[in-house]
Amino acid sequence: MRKILVLGAGKSTSYLLDYFLEKSESEKIRITIGDLHPEAIAPHIRNHHACEVVSLDIFEEASRLQLIYQSDIVVSMLPASLHYIIAKDCLIKGKHLVTASYISSELKKLSKDVEHKGLIFMNEIGLDPGIDHMSAMQVIDRIRNQGGKMILFESFTGGLVAPESDNNLWNYKFTWNPRNVVLAGQGGTAKFIQEGTYKYIPYHRLFRRTEFFDIEGYGRFEGYANRDSLNYREAYGLKDVLTLYRGTLRRVGFSKAWNLFVQLGMTDDSYIVENSEGMSYRDFTNLFLPYSPTDSVELKLRHYLKIDQDDIMWEKLLELDLFNPEKTVPLENATPAQMLQYILESCWTLSDTDKDMIVMYHKFGYELDGEKYQIDSNMAVIGENRTHTAMAKTVGLPVAMATLAILNKKITTPGVQIPLKSEVYEPILSELKSYGIAFKEYEVPYLGYNPETFIV
DSSP: OEEEEEEOOOGGGHHHHHHHHHTTTTTTEEEEEEESOGGGSOHHHHTOTTEEEEEOOTTOHHHHHHHHHTOSEEEEOSOGGGHHHHHHHHHHHTOEEEESSOOOHHHHTTHHHHHHTTOEEEOSOBBTTBHHHHHHHHHHHHHHHTTOEEEEEEEEEEEEEOGGGOOSTTOOOBOSOHHHHHTTTOSSOEEEEETTEEEEEOHHHHTTOEEEEEETTTEEEEEEEOSBTTTTTTTTTOTTOSEEEEEEEEETTHHHHHHHHHHHTTTOOSSOOTTOTTEEHHHHHHTTSOOOSSSOHHHHHHHHHTOOTTSHHHHHHHHTTTTOSSOEEOOTTOOHHHHHHHHHHHHHBOOTTOOEEEEEEEEEEEEETTEEEEEEEEEEEEOSSSSSOHHHHHHHHHHHHHHHHHHTTSOOOOEEEOSOSHHHHHHHHHHHHTTTOOOEEEEEOOOOOOGGGEEO
């Protein structure tokens, strides 16, 4: 009986755990789940004959090491900052490791030791990063095998609310870590290449530089740039590409409205608000506005941001109850970003019957025999409910599939890596189709970079 240790059982693990347990007999596997709050794990998982659930504080070294020693492979669904701790333990105990998170600089330093021991530390095997890598490399490799030369690659992913559950003016609800949404784009200038020219977008302009996309059957979306689109240039083999641009998808109008929070300073996470605990939504909003002994908070904000009373932007702010003097933020020593997150979670949390949606879009431009061609590829997945979300499905299933592929020696290349090789992406993308996660491809006239698709 082969043993899989899953560390962390948060929102993205519902499909991951179901997949393992459904395969437990045919694959002869047993699952151990280590989590700080095991009581929160669904009863059908806790009580499954092939599953053991244990209470684990990840910082209790002895307990952690014992669980890792008893396993054949470790799946870490912990926060990304904790993966390095697990990775060092897996290296010491000689165990394979799978995560859905970006590879950290600390983790990269372990690569030689991991290779020397013949271990596989597979990272970035969730949605984005993950399915985006695999689906992109499958098409890029195919183009190259045909003799084509890549000249353009754009990739956008969005975690959104499904059309049938889209019932607020923002056309958005939280489908993953709300903190990451509030802090999106911070920590550095967005950088990318367009038509051979490096481009940079500072944070205060990020949400006013958006590109439009039409996805058949799902309507129109907008995308804003990720922080560093150039990070995968070498990994994808795109060092000579003329356009390389990666970003995040939202419904049209979201970015313009979100920019209001950026301009006010509500997304700042660098300082503590005095007396944050018990502060009303109205007083929180007033923190960022000029003093006036006569004007109301509403009037000051409209003047400050130049919003007319009949503007949809104003309606969006009213919908969040930002001017309510009765509602309060129960957070002590909180940053503006943390306070904004609390307010938004009260409005944008999925209800039990809400469904979320994942949308991914790729654009490939290439030259072949002196002609330019373009392939547009997109994927849309609708969740089932608040627990079995499209986000959990698209993050958890690739992780689970990669884990079994490593156990079954179908993935054999050792080292700290991401899923860019055909031995990884071919079988996983093929199996994902059986779960309704598939891409539609369209051959379209080559457009290249079209400045008219951007609003500034």
